[in-house]
Amino acid sequence: MAMALAADPAIEAVVGVDTAAPDADLGRTRFVRADIRHPLIAKVISTTEVDTVLHLNVIATPLGAGGRAAMKEINVIGTMQLLAACQKARSVSRLVVKSTTSIYGSSPRDPALFTEDTEPRSLPTGGYAKDAVEVEGYVRGFSRRRPDIAVTVLRFTNILGPQVDSPLARYLDLPVVPTVLGFDPRIQLLHSDDALAVLLRATRGDHAGTFNVAGDGVLLLSQAIRRAGRPYLPVPFPAIGALGGVARRLRLVDFSAEQLDLLAHGRAVDTARLKTVFGYRPRYSTVETFDNFVRYRDLRFTIDHELVSRIEHGLLGSLDRRRLVGSP
Numbered sequence: 297m298a299m300a301l302a303a304d305p306a307i308e309a310v311v312g313v314d315t316a317a318p319d320a321d322l323g324r325t326r327f328v329r330a331d332i333r334h335p336l337i338a339k340v341i342s343t344t345e346v347d348t349v350l351h352l353n354v355i356a357t358p359l360g361a362g363g364r365a366a367m368k369e370i371n372v373i374g375t376m377q378l379l380a381a382c383q384k385a386r387s388v389s390r391l392v393v394k395s396t397t398s399i400y401g402s403s404p405r406d407p408a409l410f411t412e413d414t415e416p417r418s419l420p421t422g423g424y425a426k427d428a429v430e431v432e433g434y435v436r437g438f439s440r441r442r443p444d445i446a447v448t449v450l451r452f453t454n455i456l457g458p459q460v461d462s463p464l465a466r467y468l469d470l471p472v473v474p475t476v477l478g479f480d481p482r483i484q485l486l487h488s489d490d491a492l493a494v495l496l497r498a499t500r501g502d503h504a505g506t507f508n509v510a511g512d513g514v515l516l517l518s519q520a521i522r523r524a525g526r527p528y529l530p531v532p533f534p535a536i537g538a539l540g541g542v543a544r545r546l547r548l549v550d551f552s553a554e555q556l557d558l559l560a561h562g563r564a565v566d567t568a569r570l571k572t573v574f575g576y577r578p579r580y581s582t583v584e585t586f587d588n589f590v591r592y593r594d595l596r597f598t599i600d601h602e603l604v605s606r607i608e609h610g611l612l613g614s615l616d617r618r619r620l621v622g623s624p
Contacts, residue, residue, distance in 0.1 A: 297352065297495055298325045306500075311344050313337065314353075332374040338381035341388065348390040348499055349382055351375065354431055356396070356424040357463060364423075371427035372434075379438040382445070390446045392498045393435050397453045397508060398425035398554055402481075402561040409566040412451070412506045425554040432506075446504040450494060453510040453565060456589040457488025463555055469593065473521050477530040481562025482514040487580035487588065497576055507574050508565040512581040517559065524590050533560060 301310045302323035310325040312318065317327060326344075330336050332353065341349065354371050382388045398420070400410045405417045420426040432449060439447045454464045467473065486509060494509050521528045536556055571577050580588065 297350065297492060298322045300492060300496055301325070301499065304500075309344070309346075311340070311346060313340060332378045333369060335377060335381075337377055338384060341381045341385045345387040346385075347387055348392070349378070349388055350392045350394075350495070350499060351378055352394045352495075354394060354396070354424075354428060356398075367424075368427055371424075372430050375431045375434055379434055383438060383442055388445060390448075390499070390502070391435075391438075392448045392450070392495065393431070394495070395432055395449050395451045395506075396424070396428045397451045397484075397510070397563060397565050398558075399428045399432065399451065400563060400565070401425065402554065402557040402563050404561055406561065406563065409564050410508070411566045412508055412569055420554055423554050446502050448498045448503050449506040450498060451506065451508050451565070452491060453484045453486050453508075453563075455486050455488055455491050456585055457491075458589075458592045460488050465589070465593075468520070468524055468526065468589075471527075473526045473528045474531045474536070475517060475521070475528050476536055476560040477532050479533070479560045480516050480518050481558065481560060482564050483517055483520060483558075483562055483582070484510045484514050484564045485582045485585040486510050486578065487585040490578040490580055490585075493579075494570075494574075494576055497574070503574050505569070505573065507570045508567050509570055509578075510565050510567050510582070511578045511585050512567070513583055514562075514564050515582050515586055517562070520586055523586060536560070 298310055298312045298318075299320070299322050301307055302325045310322075312322060312325045312327050313330050313332065314327070315329065315331050317329065328340050328344075330340050353374065355367050357367075382391060397410065399416065400406070400414065401416045401418060401420050403417050407414060410416075420429060435447060435449060439445070455462060456465060490511065491509070497503065515523075518528075536559070567578075
């Protein structure tokens, strides 16, 4: 995103804020090492006099953040500090927030399609989805306090693309893909090129509001696995949590509880507002996004026997501990 903005001659200056310097060359982007959890972010915004702020750092993976506590602090406390800084800054006229369709949850009682106004059947109780709900709540409060600032909230579905490293991408890279026995959820995808295009459009224009962002159509998880040519293993629902814990300990997939629910119940959203109000129609459908991902990753029917053995031992050890705890 920083590279795309820096390449636009119509944009006067680009400032990137993070705790670690970027590995890639971001062109004329000015990098500032700062933590949005600290009040220093207010000084960064006031001294640079930026007019548009993009909040793209709501983290979905606890391992990547250093644990669940650190993840929540970055997501929630960081957002509060950033919004407080924007509220004080007279130069800011536009705020773009990257959110997620995970706020709708995943349950067997869900509607066929969630619109932006649909209330979830039950609010997420933990993890990334709960953080996103809190973030959006703070953003709504900010919007009431600063009605002069155009606020755009983009609820992205699962993003796949050539350079995307996400829990879903790693899940599909597993030597044997576990599924929930008796369930075949609908999944909806967004190509990374479309995600970038939507963010750029939100940055350059006045598109205040909340928008679901996803490619057209859905895929059943079974269809996706077949299209990728991957072997799969149905697992009883009570054991899927233990399997997710094993995957996290082995650092194979950083799946949280709400992401495991997605593997059972799925989720799909309505994107009519994105097309009619925001004015963007994704170039790639869900199926096209997935097929493009498979071609790039060159997924084939290959089994890493050593990795499978590690997973088996980890799962058996987890089940043994559960039996020990439950024994008289």
